[in-house]
Amino acid sequence: MTSEQERAALLLALGSARRHVLDQAAGMDEAQLRAVVAPSGWSTLGLLRHLTLSDERYWFEVVVAGGPLDFWPEGPNGDWVVADDEDPDAVLTAYRHAIATSDRILAGVDLDAPPRRPEPGWADSGAFPTVRSVVLHVIVETSTHAGQLDLVREVLDGHQHLVL
Structure with a gap:
């Protein structure tokens, strides 16, 4: 496999996991997006906030690109918090x-x-000696959270996502 083929395969896997998350969320109404299903207390909106801040922004903007961590919210688990009035x-x-x-x-x-x-x-x-290792980490993280959303959707409305 060439390096370009490897890059394409990694980005395809990452894109697939991201689409899975977005597809699951797109099928939910606002009450479902805000519903807390897991005992740990997170909602789908909270999971989306976490993926935004902790996975995409932290790992790629900060770790890979060297940008500032000036977007991080205050408080414990702040990357999971979505205000009740937030759109x-x-x-x-x-x-x-x-x-x-x-x-x-x-x-x-x-x-x-x-x-x-x-x-x-x-x-x-x-830990994380290359950009490749970071990409693999985010693929695992996003895929794990996509699987969690599968369970949330099934609990909330019986929807089952078929993964081939």
């Missing part, structure tokens, strides 16, 4: 915007390059 469409739009920004960043970076802003201690532990 669900704005949360979805922010996720789509973060995806587009991530895609632009990934288009211009070598998968073998080291992240521009690694966390302290990563070098000693061997």
Whole structure:
């Protein structure tokens, strides 16, 4: 497999997981998007906020591209918090915007390059030595959360997402 084939395969997997999340959310009304199903207390909107901030923005804008972490919300689990009066469409739009920004960043970076802003201690532990390792991490994270949304949808309205 060439490096371009590998890049295409990784980005295809990432895009598939993102679409899965967006497809599941698109089928929900506002009450369902705000419903808390899991004992840990998160809603689908909270999960979308988490994917926006913790996965797309943190890993690609900050870690890969070296940008500032000036968007991080205050408070415990602030990346999962969505205010009761916050427009669900704005949360979805922010996720789509973060995806587009991530895609632009990934288009211009070598998968073998080291992240521009690694966390302290990563070098000693061997964690996330390349952009490739970051992309793989975000694929796993997004896919895991897509699976969680499958269960949420089935509990809320019986919808089952077929994954081939």
